[in-house]
Amino acid sequence: MPCVLLNLCEYDTQKLVKIKSVKLGSLKWTLNGVILMFICIMLLWNKGYQEYDPVVSSVTTKVKGVAKINIPDIGEVVWDVVDHSGISQGKNSFFVATNVIVTQNQKQGNCPEVPPYGKLCRTDKDCEKGFSDQYSHGVQTGACVKFDVMKKTCEVSTWCPIENKKRPRPALLASAENFTVMIKNNIRFPAFNYIRLISLQTCAYSVSQKAPCLAIFIIPTNHIHSCICFRRNILPEMKDTDLKGCIYNPYTNPYCPIFRLGDIVSEAKENFEDMAVEGGAIGIQINWDCDLNRIFHSCLPKYTFRRLDEKESNKTLYPGFNFRFARYSTVSGVEQRTLFKIYGIRFDVMVFGKAGKFSIIQLIIYIGSTLSYYALTTVFLDWLIGTSCYSKEAKQNYSERKFESVQDREECFLCVSFVDEDKLRVVKKSRKKTLQQTKALSLHQRKNDLASMRTLISVMHCGPSRGLPVQNGQSGGLSRNTDTPLLEKPQSGSQAWCQCGCCVPAATLHEQLCCRLGKGRCITSSPIFSTLILNPSVLETALFYVDPLAELHEGAQLRHGAYSQFIRWRFGDSTPRDAVPVIPSCCVGRIRAEYPSPDDKYSGPRLHQTTPPQAEFNAQ
Numbered sequence: 315m316p317c318v319l320l321n322l323c324e325y326d327t328q329k330l331v332k333i334k335s336v337k338l339g340s341l342k343w344t345l346n347g348v349i350l351m352f353i354c355i356m357l358l359w360n361k362g363y364q365e366y367d368p369v370v371s372s373v374t375t376k377v378k379g380v381a382k383i384n385i386p387d388i389g390e391v392v393w394d395v396v397d398h399s400g401i402s403q404g405k406n407s408f409f410v411a412t413n414v415i416v417t418q419n420q421k422q423g424n425c426p427e428v429p430p431y432g433k434l435c436r437t438d439k440d441c442e443k444g445f446s447d448q449y450s451h452g453v454q455t456g457a458c459v460k461f462d463v464m465k466k467t468c469e470v471s472t473w474c475p476i477e478n479k480k481r482p483r484p485a486l487l488a489s490a491e492n493f494t495v496m497i498k499n500n501i502r503f504p505a506f507n508y509i510r511l512i513s514l515q516t517c518a519y520s521v522s523q524k525a526p527c528l529a530i531f532i533i534p535t536n537h538i539h540s541c542i543c544f545r546r547n548i549l550p551e552m553k554d555t556d557l558k559g560c561i562y563n564p565y566t567n568p569y570c571p572i573f574r575l576g577d578i579v580s581e582a583k584e585n586f587e588d589m590a591v592e593g594g595a596i597g598i599q600i601n602w603d604c605d606l607n608r609i610f611h612s613c614l615p616k617y618t619f620r621r622l623d624e625k626e627s628n629k630t631l632y633p634g635f636n637f638r639f640a641r642y643s644t645v646s647g648v649e650q651r652t653l654f655k656i657y658g659i660r661f662d663v664m665v666f667g668k669a670g671k672f673s674i675i676q677l678i679i680y681i682g683s684t685l686s687y688y689a690l691t692t693v694f695l696d697w698l699i700g701t702s703c704y705s706k707e708a709k710q711n712y713s714e715r716k717f718e719s720v721q722d723r724e725e726c727f728l729c730v731s732f733v734d735e736d737k738l739r740v741v742k743k744s745r746k747k748t749l750q751q752t753k754a755l756s757l758h759q760r761k762n763d764l765a766s767m768r769t770l771i772s773v774m775h776c777g778p779s780r781g782l783p784v785q786n787g788q789s790g791g792l793s794r795n796t797d798t799p800l801l802e803k804p805q806s807g808s809q810a811w812c813q814c815g816c817c818v819p820a821a822t823l824h825e826q827l828c829c830r831l832g833k834g835r836c837i838t839s840s841p842i843f844s845t846l847i848l849n850p851s852v853l854e855t856a857l858f859y860v861d862p863l864a865e866l867h868e869g870a871q872l873r874h875g876a877y878s879q880f881i882r883w884r885f886g887d888s889t890p891r892d893a894v895p896v897i898p899s900c901c902v903g904r905i906r907a908e909y910p911s912p913d914d915k916y917s918g919p920r921l922h923q924t925t926p927p928q929a930e931f932n933a934q
């Protein structure tokens with residue numbers, strides 16, 4: 315329980331590696347500068363400092379225009395706005411007729427069906443009394459009657475005569491392209507206090523300066539004059555005379571709310587004459603992209619036009635847009651009607667847009683969301699120093715300083731140094747192969763560390779000759795067994811894994827290690843081996859160097875000193891952490907032969923502080 319409590323009182327922080335490099339430093343600041351520039355550009359471009367409110371709007375339209383048309387069978391007729399646009403098409407849209415088929419004086423009666431809708435017949439048997447389907451003009455009477463000289467069709471009971479004309483081409487009302495429409499569009503942005511409480515003077519000021527409120531109603535409420543400010547597409551600076559004269563033009567008069575229908579259709583990349591024959595639908599889009607900040611204030615409509623229905627009339631089954639209506643009259647007690655099939659263009663006004671206004675909260679959120687971009691610099695630089703693009707030595711140096719690998723206790727890594735290889739090997743302890751044969755996980759550069767240098771200096775001080783007199787066990791009563799032969803030479807080649815011919819048999823796989831990778835002389839045959847590792851005076855110096863007041867009374871101390879000395883010499887500080895340096899079998903055998911245990915039992919070596927603290931080796 316106290317452990318848990320202690321954990322609560324802890325704080326973990328990351329360890330940083332500071333690389334002092336002009337190259338990396340300037341690269342970091344350049345990258346950060348580029349990122350900052352990008353963030354600032356995106357902030358201004360996307361207006362990330364603004365909060366937005368969608369537009370709320372209402373649309374009214376008024377079409378104007380008169381056309382004289384020549385209707386077949388009727389003659390010249392003048393159509394005004396009531397005739398061509400009288401039928402309301404619903405909210406936010408208006409309709410203009412462009413083509414018409416008129417069928418006059420229809421009366422209730424029986425007449426032959428028109429061929430494409432009713433099947434041809436020969437006798438009355440081909441017709442079914444009371445039959446009608448969705449294409450029929452009426453209900454069949456069961457009689458087969460003459461339609462014209464050639465054909466007979468089933469008789470139907472309906473309004474006669476049945477409408478039977480092709481749509482006129484060119485369109486009868488093609489001159490409708492000169493009609494005009496005035497679109498009134500009022501918008502508001504409720505989220506932005508666009509209804510404000512300000513003084514009467516401010517209201518007047520706003521009007522004259524064209525500042526945020528452009529059209530203003532003044533409502534006196536309880537001594538406070540409220541200005542309801544809203545925008546509309548008829549700008550306040552436009553006078554009545556301006557409106558009467560103007561026609562929208564995207565280049566010369568983009569804010570005039572009066573549009574010529576022909577211009578609308580051509581702006582939608584369509585031909586009015588072609589479209590007038592079958593009719594169609596055109597979208598008028600009004601986009602309000604408003605900036606309500608005082609400095610950058612702008613709130614102007616932008617008009618775009620496009621065709622909404624299928625353009626290719628031969629590719630679609632029911633092209634264009636048409637509907638029918640009738641005018642009824644009674645002639646001498648009999649009801650008659652005139653049927654109109656009207657083709658025309660429906661214009662849908664679509665309003666969308668938003669208003670933006672500076673918001674400190676949005677700005678903070680934006681800045682917060684961009685901070686993570688700076689991590690890209692770290693990712694890039696870490697990648698760079700980890701690749702060979704950067705200097706190889708620096709990479710090794712950085713990764714050793716930056717990454718500290720800690721192994722699980724179960725996994726044992728061993729460090730091996732061969733005399734015929736200038737790098738240290740780290741291998742994983744294998745249960746199947748001898749240590750000699752185990753493949754290297756990684757290679758490490760041997761460092762000229764201070765400890766080895768120190769030892770070398772001490773050797774040079776002593777000199778190999780000075781050490782020799784001590785070897786007869788005269789110093790500190792060392793129990794050195796002089797009877798033991800100096801070198802226990804095993805049978806050459808007796809160990810399959812041995813390359814030097816000097817190795818002693820070893821019981822476990824991880825003890826089966828030679829001093830060489832390939833065949834050749836043994837490291838124990840080198841003069842420095844006997845001077846550095848076996849000379850008792852050197853070993854004593856090394857022991858006293860570590861523990862100045864040590865008492866030397868047993869041979870095991872020197873044997874362990876020799877092991878440590880070997881590790882200092884061959885591995886130094888270069889051994890990677892978590893890897894345990896291993897002394898080759900031949901060297902172990904040679905040291906034991908020099909400083910044998912009286913009872914022939916070898917305990918684990920006591921390691922000295924000069925070797926890595928976690929180091930252990932297999933020499934028992």
Ligand code: ZN
Binds near residue numbers: 811813827828829830
């Ligand atoms: Zn060997």
Ligand code: ZN
Binds near residue numbers: 816836901
């Ligand atoms: Zn050897």
